[in-house]
Amino acid sequence: MQVERLRVTQFRCYERADVTFAAGVTAIVGANGAGKTSLLEAAHLALTGYSPRTTNDARCVQEGAAFLRVEAEVVARGSSHDVSVGFEPGVPKRVTLDGKSLRSRDQLDAWWTCLVFLPDRLAVVKRAPAVRRAYLDRATSRLEPAHLTEVLAYTRALTQRNALLRRVRAGVTPGAALDVWDVVLAKHGAAIIAARSRTCAALAPLFAERLVALGGPGGSTLTYRPRLDGGEKDLLAALEARRGVDIDRAVSGTGPHMDDVLLSERRRDLRVYGSQGEQRTAVLALLLAEARLIVERRGEEPILLLDDVLSELDTGRRRRLIETVREHGQALITTTEVAHLPEPPDGVLVVSAGSVAPLVERG
């Protein structure tokens, strides 16, 4: 897929902006606070219907403005499409594709994929397992849309079971009432574990390969660490075996809600031992691995939105990153200096104080 044009109205620092993008790598250049990330955010909002930075769309509306609007012209699966997202605080967001209003922004996911790197995505390597689970579930849903529904169902069943554990502990309900909830939990839990391990198995070799391509020393692995591996029967047996402990603590102590993913390089856990640069490279390798997987599964490359990826990387890693990104098709990359890019990009947009202009004729 390719985004050819983006129009922005009353979005963050932009009163109005109208930009066209090159086919390969477009650099978005500007000083700190000039609006580089906002431009990426606007592209993400137009393509997916939501902001990668905030769940509160009202924050994206320009100060003093009543509404925002972002529109993009996209070429996907050989035909061009117009997508637009309009938002006015207090009114449901309106997403339209080729002039037709969509019931839900999720419907855009069927058309194209957008992978984004923001500096806060480093949390996937650095922070608690919950962040990696959330990432893994997002990545899995991009490959198998039904996964999201399983996760929601599992979460609801878990809340019910935990509520019941409290009631059993308090002596309000007999323990046998747990039987049905164990069955429901095991059913959805097993589906989640299976889908997550499929994703990890597909991502692992690509992750290792990308990490080497980005200048890693090799020997890196991505391993799914389920708290409990197995099918519905194993999960059910484990829940039954733990029942006593679970009642005492009034919380379900096993299942996919306690899974983790181990990212390591030369047998060192990157979460614990990785340097800033190594952790950043790992997150980028993960993103590029997913991009590769999406090309394989869906037959079309996703667009990459990369915010501030070049900082903390040495010149060698920067060069390899841009080379690898190039293989993937279109990418928008923000940077404070065009000189940070190891080779001239296919297009440069200069951002300053809420306006964007293409850089004319480079030497």
Added chain:
Amino acid sequence: MLPPAAERLVHELERLPGVGRRTAQRLAFHLLRVSEQEALSLAEAVREVRARIGFCTVCYSLAEGELCGTCSDARRDRSQICVVETPSDVVPIERTASFRGLYHVLGGALSPIDGVDPADLRITELVARVAAGGVEEVIVATNPTMTGEATASYVATVLRGMTRVTRLASGLPVGGDLEFADEVTIGRALAGRREL
């Protein structure tokens, strides 16, 4: 703002499901505007329904008297029992006119977060009905929600070995477009596909 009696009416109407403050006011003003006879006939209908309608002593759906219309109908097939969550769930099944058996209303679905345990549902009563004999099939028609499914599997467990227990199929709505169905529904429809 309103005289106390009118305020009280608005307050009572507001407690009805789906009615907010504004609608309650509209309804109250309407009742004040129409003839006294018309307004009082509503009050009388409420009084009468509370005085005369109770629960059927066999299936716990709504009944005027001891037994509901279905349970007292000698032509109904007594070998089939359809288990539903609430009395209102009987209505859509009756509309199909293709079920000729009897019902059993559980009075809700299992939901620990809302404090609903098996003992709060009319499950012992269902077991007793089946144990009394003559029941060849129990069709579980609880909602296809998480609580409904949990309830269905609980009912199936307690009736195991006593009779045949079946679950309402779930799949695509008739006249619906495949394009507009969600993944879960299509997935279930695929899992429950049939030979042609």
